[in-house]
Amino acid sequence: MTSPHRLSTVILPVRRWHEGGRDQWLRAEELGFHTAYTYDHLSWRSFRDGPWFGAVPTLTAAATATSRMRLGTLVTSPNFRHPVTLAKELISLDDISGGRVTLGIGAGGSGFDATALGQEAWSPRERADRFAEFVPLLDRLLTEGAVSHGGTFYSADEARNIPGCVQRPRLPFAVAATGPRGLRLAARHGQAWVTTGDPKLFESGTPEQSRAALRTQLARLGAACEEAGRDVAELDKILLTGFTPDRGRPLESLDAFVDFAGEHYALGFTEIVVHWPIPGSDFAADQQVFERIATEALDKLGR
Template structure:
């Protein structure tokens, strides 16, 4: 069974309304809460949508225990130096509760808004992006000359609260990304299999196959696979874990059997996407979370 549970809270409400959701996630006993980092998002392109970094700073101010994170920051519109500074700042504001989620990014609404062409060698760009972010967060002073990114005389003061740096979560499903996660990450993240222009599909079978590749990549590097947390984001529109408390318990068990340590689901909304009953999440909080080691750590 997965031992920690988190939620995704979309940055799609004015803060006067959203603050209560972040507080409630903590009060319910969830281990972590995440938000999407996009300029715009496919389902809500013409609806309210706010920036991830200020949202998480505000969330840190209204919570005390809940871990907070991005799903995920990408090279599509982030530079490693600026992102590392923002991450260090969020780490400080949250008193060490921030996890920086990174991903390769893909063609989609963000790229369309920014009029970006498809990235050449997206995997190599992401590897360099993640490696430079890692260096910046570990070191007081960095100068870096790469193929895609440059950084000259960057000072990171006062640095991260946790040493050698704050936790990194790397979203990856392909061989190159999984290898990168095994080498750099504290958390490996999957949302199943992505389909161009559509929401990803995730099942325990898909995740078990991916988790096996992650364990193999760790072994190849000489890393103990159990030092890498494994988090699955289950945002299926059909067969949602939030259909009932029983469905949630089954998902928690099956994804745990697939090798995952953490399960993340969308926080219920009144309207699509992720429309669901808050009552189910309340049942989960009352009947399931208290029995999970690490749910309130």
């Protein structure tokens, strides 16, 4: 997967497919984005009282509408997923897309859809414990024809996944992680690693502090890869923007994005992801500026 200077987008599933939703995904491909992702949630923050559609059906529709651009979740979590059923959906989606799917996967959070199935919100340790079992089992389900597993949280009884993924040995995992256990999972099972930065710096940190925190995260990823016997260069490093102290800066202008992206590519990131503008939300931005960034920024950065 590794290649420098990729630019991708996140299209939140807030529009009906036949009322502008399809057009967004088609436009993303026309603009040349490497990947168009969507959140895999049941609802999310300020959007929870408005339209919000399912990630896998949305990506399936996008797969039939597009032909070149990669597609993915950013991210899927155990909050309301089970490895057995998720594997079947992913193999189907990978087939429909012709092998263009990346699974962004993380441990999940404590809000929004964490309690939608009626359970109590899991503690950080419980989420980490589940994630540590979820990822290896999903890896097996996507690479083996039949899987049985009796785990603490997840079980499988001769779960069949024939013919497997179009992408071999399976579709790539982009593992979102900042803690030691998650980074070990990224090192062992990931083809990419995802971060949004240091959440403790979101409200009152500075851009310089954020870059220092990201540098530390990248170093820890390198150490986890060394421990796992992998070259960290094998993994793409993905920054999902919008959650660092300078969250509004990247989409203010083309030059602002080029400066921001250049700083973060220099840290070692290979892919930067920007949110498709949504008026009246935290992700509001000028659509024309956004499209100029999509079509001109990488050339300015020298690809």
